[in-house]
Amino acid sequence: MFQYHCLNPIAEKGLGLFNEEYKKSEDLQECDAVLVRSAKMHDMELPESVKVIARAGAGVNNIPVKDCAEKGVVVFNTPGANANGVKELVLAGMLLASRDIVGGIEWVAKEKDQEDIDKLAEKQKKQFAGCEIMGKKLGIIGLGAIGAMVANAASALGMEVYGYDPYISIDAAWNLSRTIKHIKSLDEIYSQCDYITIHVPLLDSTKEMINKEALDKMKDGVVLLNFARDLLVDEDALIEALDSGKVKKYVTDFANHTVAGHKGILVTPHLGASTEESEENCAVMAVKEVRDFLENGNIKNSVNFPNCDMGTCVAVGRIAICHKNIPNMISQFTKILGAEGLNIADMTNKSKGEYAYTLIDLESTASKEALDELKAIEGVSRVRVVK
Numbered sequence: 001m002f003q004y005h006c007l008n009p010i011a012e013k014g015l016g017l018f019n020e021e022y023k024k025s026e027d028l029q030e031c032d033a034v035l036v037r038s039a040k041m042h043d044m045e046l047p048e049s050v051k052v053i054a055r056a057g058a059g060v061n062n063i064p065v066k067d068c069a070e071k072g073v074v075v076f077n078t079p080g081a082n083a084n085g086v087k088e089l090v091l092a093g094m095l096l097a098s099r100d101i102v103g104g105i106e107w108v109a110k111e112k113d114q115e116d117i118d119k120l121a122e123k124q125k126k127q128f129a130g131c132e133i134m135g136k137k138l139g140i141i142g143l144g145a146i147g148a149m150v151a152n153a154a155s156a157l158g159m160e161v162y163g164y165d166p167y168i169s170i171d172a173a174w175n176l177s178r179t180i181k182h183i184k185s186l187d188e189i190y191s192q193c194d195y196i197t198i199h200v201p202l203l204d205s206t207k208e209m210i211n212k213e214a215l216d217k218m219k220d221g222v223v224l225l226n227f228a229r230d231l232l233v234d235e236d237a238l239i240e241a242l243d244s245g246k247v248k249k250y251v252t253d254f255a256n257h258t259v260a261g262h263k264g265i266l267v268t269p270h271l272g273a274s275t276e277e278s279e280e281n282c283a284v285m286a287v288k289e290v291r292d293f294l295e296n297g298n299i300k301n302s303v304n305f306p307n308c309d310m311g312t313c314v315a316v317g318r319i320a321i322c323h324k325n326i327p328n329m330i331s332q333f334t335k336i337l338g339a340e341g342l343n344i345a346d347m348t349n350k351s352k353g354e355y356a357y358t359l360i361d362l363e364s365t366a367s368k369e370a371l372d373e374l375k376a377i378e379g380v381s382r383v384r385v386v387k
């Protein structure tokens with residue numbers, strides 16, 4: 001029996017995929033798995049029982065990913081599962097920034113009791129007029145799951161799309177429309193584009209990448225959209241650029257005291273992935289990842305351990321080992337198992353950066369002593385008997 005705990009509400013369509021071998025627990029103690037959306041986990045004490053964290057979503061900046069790797073806790077996310085939800089909101093954001101739709105709706109609500117509201121509306125509408133997005137230049141920074149979808153949709157709406165992503169995956173590149181201009185320098189995006197939207201993860205290297213220097217290089221009257229993370233933008237510099245007229249509008253999905261209520265800023269309360277479809281897609285993918293990991297030891301879409309798949313175990317036993325990616329690990333594992341007379345039926349070892357993962361199928365059951373010896377090897381963070 002496995003136990004899981006949800007730190008945020010997770011769609012029932014996903015949780016329903018847990019079978020009778022799984023129990024939902026109201027607290028973390030004794031849990032094998034944690035499911036989370038945006039709850040902040042950095043200051044949380046995780047019990048030793050937790051082996052896996054699944055982020056039902058894309059961004060993992062709320063999770064101490066490296067500390068988890070050190071403790072042998074595998075962290076998953078659900079790549080692309082909410083990308084369409086975000087893409088649609090980005091398109092809405094561009095339209096809201098181009099015409100004063102919000103101001104117009106608010107005006108009608110305020111004047112609703114005027115007897116001649118129809119005539120008044122015709123007179124007043126010019127103050128809410130704007131421009132169209134067709135024919136404008138859109139710069140996209142980050143062409144992953146979301147950026148690529150925004151690029152294709154904006155291109156279909158008649159925008160001239162400039163895309164920048166020095167680390168683009170082969171899959172994302174294949175999915176891009178041929179109309180997207182491949183841009184190799186951010187300066188070109190800044191100097192050419194009327195709209196700029198950012199879709200990169202929040203990392204040390206991307207924090208405040210939109211700063212005063214970047215803003216100074218942008219076209220006068222640029223519209224900036226941020227549906228990725230607020231800390232990607234130096235929002236004090238942004239406010240200055242907005243107040244001076246350099247930036248026409250800032251559309252952000254992240255409410256904070258710097259941006260909320262400021263003239264020229266449209267703030268939504270982190271709604272990008274809050275659609276029925278995205279929430280369900282993320283929950284379904286997260287639960288499938290957790291189950292395959294707990295039941296078979298397989299890893300797909302982890303952000304701190306490598307992909308590793310040996311299917312379902314047909315041998316007598318399977319052991320999963322989380323460890324550092326350093327020399328001499330495999331030989332130590334096989335030496336301990338060999339000394340016990342345990343024959344290895346199958347084995348896979350994969351690495352990702354500093355960390356590695358080994359799955360070993362055995363023709364007989366490993367003793368507690370052998371498992372303890374494996375755990376005692378320097379660089380091993382967790383040894384788990386999967387079967």
Ligand SMILES: NC(=O)c1ccc[n+]([C@@H]2O[C@H](COP(=O)([O-])OP(=O)(O)OC[C@H]3O[C@@H](n4cnc5c(N)ncnc54)[C@H](O)[C@@H]3O)[C@@H](O)[C@H]2O)c1
Nearest residue numbers: 058059142143144145146165167168200201227228272273
């Ligand atoms: N508003 C929301 O509700 C919402 C929903 C989903 C994701 N997000 C945010 O959006 C981010 C992107 O999501 P995604 O699903 O597209 O992720 P993704 O991993 O598919 O794409 C990220 C892309 O950014 C690129 N990249 C990384 N560093 C870069 C840099 N310095 N310059 C240019 N490109 C760079 C990567 O190569 C990758 O292609 C997430 O990390 C998350 O923070 C927000």
Ligand SMILES: O=C(O)[C@H](O)COP(=O)(O)O
Nearest residue numbers: 037038057058059273274
């Ligand atoms: O990174 C993400 O997937 C988004 O920011 C969505 O976050 P949420 O699941 O808390 O809505």
